[in-house]
Amino acid sequence: MADIVVRIYSKSGRSRITLPVSSTLSSLKEQISTHLLVPSEKIILTYESGKRVQGTGSSKLKDLQIVNGTILNLQSEAQIPIMESGPPSGPMPLPELAPQLSTEEHEKETKEQHIRKCTHGPGTRCINCFAQEKPSEDKKKTEDNTWLCRHGPEAKCVNCLKDNFVAGIKHDSYDHFMAARMAKCQHQGDSKCANCLPPAEANYKIKECTKHAPWPASICNSCMPTTAVLARQPYRHVDYVELMNVRDVTELVRYWQQNHSMEQRGGFMYGYYAHDPNYPDGVRAVLEAIYEPMQYGDTNGFQFLDDPMSIYADMIAENLNLEKIGWIFTSINHDAFLSSYEIRQAARYQQEFFAVHPSGYKVSKFVTVVLKPTDDGNAMPEAYMVSDQAQALERDKVFGEPESRRRLVKRKPNDKELLPTIMCENKPAEEFQPEWFIVSLGCGMPKKSLLFLEHSDFPVWNRAKVPTKLDIKQYLQKYRNEPTYKKFSNFHLLIAIAHIVDIDSACEIALCVQHQKEVPRNIIDILNS
Known part of the structure; x- marks a missing residue:
């Protein structure tokens, strides 16, 4: 075997490093530094058992029991949280004597950085660009901020790699969004301010109150539901969906087109999350396999049926070290990016599959991929999530059943309920457009497939022909x-x-x-x- 693949697990996700079988520990660390932008001299590697990898830079990997398929955990001596999750997304806190940008200059620079015009990564073949958008005006050249760098000579950060990041992003990655806010902090490291704290978790239910009898007997400002002010979310928890398993997507489209796209179909996507170097502090969801549960479909949509055996897919994925990263479905409707029904279902899935961010904020990375027909007879995938606000409104049962797929509505409460006021463009609203809650993601296929699961050519379960x-x-x-x-x-x-x-x-x-x-x-x- 000429090459071996070493799997690296870090806080930012999973990576695969390919290098010659005769490589040394030093060359492995150099590859890791290049892929994950961590200084090689700060890299600490441990085996799955937790034991640290010992050896000098000239030690052969095979002598260290690092062979094809070995899993290593990456740690770093650098105590910089941003460096652990990818390239820093903003100026790092500097010593008191170091020059700093004024608040006005920083806000202007941050605003210009966030006005980008493309949603796909340069290392992939994008199929989800919004070609109808007019190109933005030429941007002003930004000044050289390499003097703000705080890393070693072998690492890179947002100050020296600005031009390599994807332009035209409508939503910042969550870590980059938080780093830009924290860069405005003026206090000491042991203090906290509004910029340091994550977004407040929305709660649209009546709060408990001991000052008076519960609703509907009485209500006060302390316990009444928080007003929901509709606003587009400036950040996202996943930046890019990589359809690594192109064959599974192609087979789903082919099966859908056998009935002239008149019977919609869906499935759950299994894969993993990894750092995306094309976005500041970016997160990439990588598709490895699709499982299609029992379902019923017609022209307008589909519905998953009760499938007690679908737990098999979860168990197998867990033993493959994969997880459920999203859902994928077909649609012939072009009148909306996501319909009101699809937004509510995506919100339910995101609420079901969430994790606690190191900042303490509950985040979901469960993505939605829609396959829509094109004029040339193919299908174009589009990737989305719904905002945290939509997730909270669905969780607290504020949304009602809409009559139109193009509108979301507020539920009619009964006599013992009190729902929050929903403000849309400074006016109370009972119905509103789904676009308020849509978070667009990049989506595409890799130039070179690096599938963990090497084969997909076996009959799919829950289709017309049952495998034997x-x-x-x-x-x-x-x-x-x-x-x-x-x-x-x-x-x-x-x-x-x-x-x-x-x-x-x-x-x-x-x-x-x-x-x-x-x-x-x-x-x-x-x-x-």
Whole structure:
């Protein structure tokens, strides 16, 4: 084997480093520094067991038990939180004697940085550009801010890499948004101000109050629901959706087009999150596989049916070290980016799948991908999320059932309920456009596929043709010359094994695929019997 792949896990996500089998520890650290923008002299690597990787820069990787498929955890001696999650997105706090921008200059510079005109990364083939937008005026040349850099000679940050970031972004990455706010802080490091704190979590329910009898007997300013002022969200929790598994997307489109796109279809996307170097502190969602639950579809949409066996997909994904990153579906409607029904469903999924950010703020990275037909007979994917405000309004049951897919409405409360006032453009509103809540993401396919799951050519479960054990045997015969962990590197195959054989065998095979170990012979004999 000429090259090996080493998997690096860090706080910003997962990365794969490809390098010659004869490489040294020093060359591995240089590759990590290049990919993750962490100074090589500050890199600390540990094995899965937690034990630190020991050795000098000239130590051979094979002598350190670092072989093809090895997983290493990345830590850093640098105590700079932004450096741990990617390139710094703004001026770092400087010593008192260092020159600093005035508040007005910084706000002007930050505003100009955020006016960009493109949503795709330069290293990918974009299929979600908004070509109808008019190009913005030529920007003024920004001054050289390399003197603001706080890192070593081998690292880069936003001050020395501005021109390499994607332009025209409508929403900043959340970490970059917070860093730009914190750069305005004027106090000591042990103090806090409004700029240091994350956005307040919205709550549109009646608050508990001990000053009087509960509603509907009485109400006061302290306990009445917070007014919802509609505003477009300036940040996003995912910047780019990379459709790494192009074949799964293509097969979904092909199956959809067999009925002339008259029966809409959807599925859940499994993959992982990684740092995206094309955006300041960017986050990329990488698609590895699609699972299509039991569902019913017609011209206007689809509905997932009760599918108790869908938990198999979650279990297999967990053993592959993948997670549910979003949902994907087809649509023939071009009258809206997302309909009112789709926004509400996306809000429910985002509320279900969330994590706590280091700042203490609850964030969701569950993305929505829509496949829409184009004039030339193909399909164009568009990636979105809904705002945190939409997520909170749906969670607190403020939205009602709309009559139109182009409008969202406030629910009619009963006599014992009190819903918040919704302000739209400085006026109370009972219905409003979905665009207030849409957060657009970049979306595209890689120039070079780096799929963890190497195969996708197996019949998809829950379609018209149900896979059988004969299909499994024929598939294994097709790839008989490959190592077992590689031939079983197929999500749809593992789903079929879970249903036809048993879930325990499927999960054991998935673990072998993840760690690139040979599948036990007794399981293969069962499949071939």
